[in-house]
Amino acid sequence: MLSYKTRKRLSILVLVVGLPLYILVAVKVVSLFDRPPILVELLVYVVLGFLWMIPLRKVFLGVGKPDPEDDKGGQD
Numbered sequence: 001m002l003s004y005k006t007r008k009r010l011s012i013l014v015l016v017v018g019l020p021l022y023i024l025v026a027v028k029v030v031s032l033f034d035r036p037p038i039l040v041e042l043l044v045y046v047v048l049g050f051l052w053m054i055p056l057r058k059v060f061l062g063v064g065k066p067d068p069e070d071d072k073g074g075q076d
Contacts, residue, residue: 002058002059003069004062004063004067004068004069005067007059007060007061007062007063008063010059011056011059011060011063014056014059018052019052022052026045026048030044030045030048
């Protein structure tokens, strides 16, 4: 299992680098097809917006809480 600090750093990396890359790839893949009706396109983007979180939920779980191993009360 990853330590708290590792998960925190990895989650920041995913949000700053990985998520924008995922958005670019998703838009590029959707643009390869003929443009569907606006509601269908919105549904595709909403589904893709949730799909990136599923494999990474363990990384983000508990990152917003104070470090459980920190004896200072969670202050950085």
